[in-house]
Each structure stands twice: as C-alpha cells, then as structure tokens.
Amino acid sequence: MTTTALPVLLVTEDHDLCERITWLANPVPVLATTPKHLTDQQWHDAYLVLVGDQSATALAERHPTHRDRVIVVGHDPDDAQVWERSDPLDATAVMVLPYDQAMLRRRVLYAERGTDPTWTLAVLSGCGGAGGTLFATALAMAAQRAHHRVALMDADPVGCALQLLLEDVATHQEGDAPDGPDGVATRLICATRPVGLCGGIDPEDYLPLLHVLQKEQDIVVVDAPRGPSPAAAAILEHADLALVVVPDTQRGIASTARVLDWVTAFASRTAIVVRRLVDEAPSPDQVAAALHVPLLGCTATESSVCDGEIVIRGSTADLADTLVSHQFGLS
Numbered sequence: 001m002t003t004t005a006l007p008v009l010l011v012t013e014d015h016d017l018c019e020r021i022t023w024l025a026n027p028v029p030v031l032a033t034t035p036k037h038l039t040d041q042q043w044h045d046a047y048l049v050l051v052g053d054q055s056a057t058a059l060a061e062r063h064p065t066h067r068d069r070v071i072v073v074g075h076d077p078d079d080a081q082v083w084e085r086s087d088p089l090d091a092t093a094v095m096v097l098p099y100d101q102a103m104l105r106r107r108v109l110y111a112e113r114g115t116d117p118t119w120t121l122a123v124l125s126g127c128g129g130a131g132g133t134l135f136a137t138a139l140a141m142a143a144q145r146a147h148h149r150v151a152l153m154d155a156d157p158v159g160c161a162l163q164l165l166l167e168d169v170a171t172h173q174e175g176d177a178p179d180g181p182d183g184v185a186t187r188l189i190c191a192t193r194p195v196g197l198c199g200g201i202d203p204e205d206y207l208p209l210l211h212v213l214q215k216e217q218d219i220v221v222v223d224a225p226r227g228p229s230p231a232a233a234a235i236l237e238h239a240d241l242a243l244v245v246v247p248d249t250q251r252g253i254a255s256t257a258r259v260l261d262w263v264t265a266f267a268s269r270t271a272i273v274v275r276r277l278v279d280e281a282p283s284p285d286q287v288a289a290a291l292h293v294p295l296l297g298c299t300a301t302e303s304s305v306c307d308g309e310i311v312i313r314g315s316t317a318d319l320a321d322t323l324v325s326h327q328f329g330l331s
Contacts, residue, residue, distance in 0.1 A: 006031060006045045007112040011038055011059055012052025017075055021050060024101065025108045035059040043067070048111035050104075051089065053082040060088035069111075071095055073104065102268055103240060118214045121328060122224040122239040124263065126246040126256030131275055132156075135245050135316060136223040142320035144188045148218040151189040155206055155235060156223045189217065206231045210238060219324075228262040241328055242267035243296065246274050248281035257291055264293070271296035273319070297323060 008025060010032040012018055018032050030050075033042065035058040043049070043064050051059055053074035072086035075097040086094050095104050110117040121139065125132030133156060140152040191209060213220045222239065225232045236242050242263050246256045256272070264270050271294045274284035281287075288295035297319050 006042070006047065007114075008048050008050060008108055009033070009042055009046030010050045010052070011035060012050075012055045012073075013058075014052045014054055017052045017054075017073065020075065020097065021073065021104075024105050028108050028112045030108075035062060038062070038064075040064075047114055048107060051086075051091070053079070053085055053094075056085040056089055056091075064089075066090055068092060069116075071104070071107065073097065099268065102237075118217055118220055119241075119328060120210070120214060120220045120222065120239045122222045122235055122242045122267070124224045124226045124242065124244045124259060126226070126244050126259055126272075127252050128255075130245045130247050130252060130256075131316070132226070132245045133223050135243075135273065135320070136221050138316045138320035139323065140188055140219075140221045142317065142324045143219045143221070145321070146324050148324070149189075149216070150219045150221065151191060151213040151217045153191045153209065153213060153220060153222045155232070156225055189213070204231070207234050207238065210235065214238075226259050233262075233266045236263060236266040237268075239267060240269065242270045243328075244270065244272045244293075246272045246287060246291070247277050248274055248284070248287055249278055252277075253282075253287060253290065260291055260293060270294075274298040296328070 007028055008030045010018060010021055010030050011034065012032065013034050022030050022032070031042065031046070033039075035055050038059070044067070047069065049067070049070045051070060051072045053072050053076075056072050070089055070091045072082065072089065072091045072094045073096075074082040074094070076082075077096055077099065082096065083094055097104070106117045121136075123132050123136035123139065137152060140150050143150040191213065210220065210222070222235055224235055224239075224242075226244075244256060244259060244263065246252055252275075260270065272288060272291060273296055274287050276284070276299060282290070284295055284298040299316055299319055
C-alpha cells in the first residue's frame, strides 16, 4: 500500500477541534495550521484538506485556488450557519461531529493511501413490492455505465428477486459492458446465492463479504433487508447511506415509517426515493416531510411536484444515472 507525503491538512484556529480530529485520525498523521500560516505548497500537496468551520471565512478571504477534497468540519450540531461558511470555499462536503465521525475517519484513512473511499449504499424497500431490489440493481448498473468498479450484494433474506434479475444483468455485461477510461471493460460483481436457492447471503457472512468488496470496489450497493436484525443493523452501520424506496400509497408510507424507526437508529445518513404510483397521492415532498427524512429523488409523472435535493422525473434507470453522477448526495 502506498502512502501520500501529506495525507491530511487541517486548517483551524480551534484548539479543541484540532485535538479531536488528531485523535480521530490516529494513526494517520495530520498537519495542523491556521489560515494565517497556511502556505500554498501545503494547500496543493495535501491529499485531503479539513477546514474548521470557524476558520472557513478567514481562509476564504485568502482566495485559495480551487481544489478537490476540501471538507469543512463543524462540531456544533445546532449551528445551521456551517453550510453558509463553507460556500465561499466551494467545499466538497460539510461534516458535523459527532454525527459524521465514522465517515470522516474513513475519508482520513483512505487519504493516507492516496485514494477516495468506497461508497457503500444500503437500499431497502419501505414495504413488500416497493421495488428496492430493482432500484439497487439499477444503481449498480448505472455505476457500471459510469465506469466505476461496482459490486451488488444480496443481503435480502426473503425471496429470489435479485437472482431473477441477474440473468438480465449478465446479458447486459456479455453484450455491451462499457469500456472504462483505460479501455478495459468495467464489470458488475454480483454477490448472491446461486439461482434456485432462495434468500440472500447468510447473515453471518454479511460483514466479512462487505469488507472484502469495500477494499476492491469503488461502489458497493447492498440489497438490504427491511426487517430489524443484528446482521442488518451491522450493514447499516457500515454504509454511507441507507436509501429507502417508498411507494406513495397509504400502505407504503405507513410501512416505511415503521422501517425507518429502526433504520435511522443505525444508519449515519438516511434518505428516501419516492416511487409514484397514485395520481391523487401526496407529493414526494409531502411524503418526505411526513416521514421526517430527506428526499433524494423520485420516479414521477410530469404533473407531480418533486423538489428534493436530487430529482429527475422519469424512469428508474434515469434516476439511478442521476444519483450516480451526483455521488448520491454524499460528496
């Protein structure tokens, strides 16, 4: 494993935040400095730059050149101004401790290797037949079309829906697997039981397999169980985003509310995708407000109102392509 000369640069005048991030990053070395003493060389050489939210304005006043991998870090969950202070820096992301502690530590650990972390998405159905497995497959195939190394992991203990989709996935790869930038065809790795055996991978194998896939792939999409269990909770704890597919029917919304009760207890970030089925149903924004979770997107008719963070009105494949291009709202 190669390491970068300056994996993490921390720009802050907050001594407490400096100590906290140094502890969080251990054993990865962190070079701490202030906006006043920051050099252009440090700004350019660091693989990952962390900026204390209280120092973001002072740093922006120096007009540093634009660069990738700049994360503004706050440690006051009640401070809504942290996002405004990050805007002048055009930061890649804003993270607030302690909620984003696990994600921040993973970014730091990967920075030492000079790589970006694998995105891990757990896709769940809000109720039976909501389309979670189909959407998980669509996301994985969209990531493949975008030339990412991607794995689709079957952790749904009920039914054989993913297995039934695998023949289409395999046919897609045989015929026209897209070539990556280096001319090598990108492949979609499908981790599931053989066709004919119902249910997903054994729960005791969830985490060992997930860790292997996270080391080898750019994106891991997990077709996750919607029922609570220790194994399912472990998947959510190791995912960057839990994405719940919600039909806009009364039954679908009520069932999703019960699923979210336990999902939000383990997932660091949760969002929903609304599947439009009923013309007279609440708008996707109203569904998200009722469930108290962010709306990441919807497959919707032209007449519906849908103003979530990342939204496209159209097919499941269209929405999946859009979410992949926007890095699922995680970057």
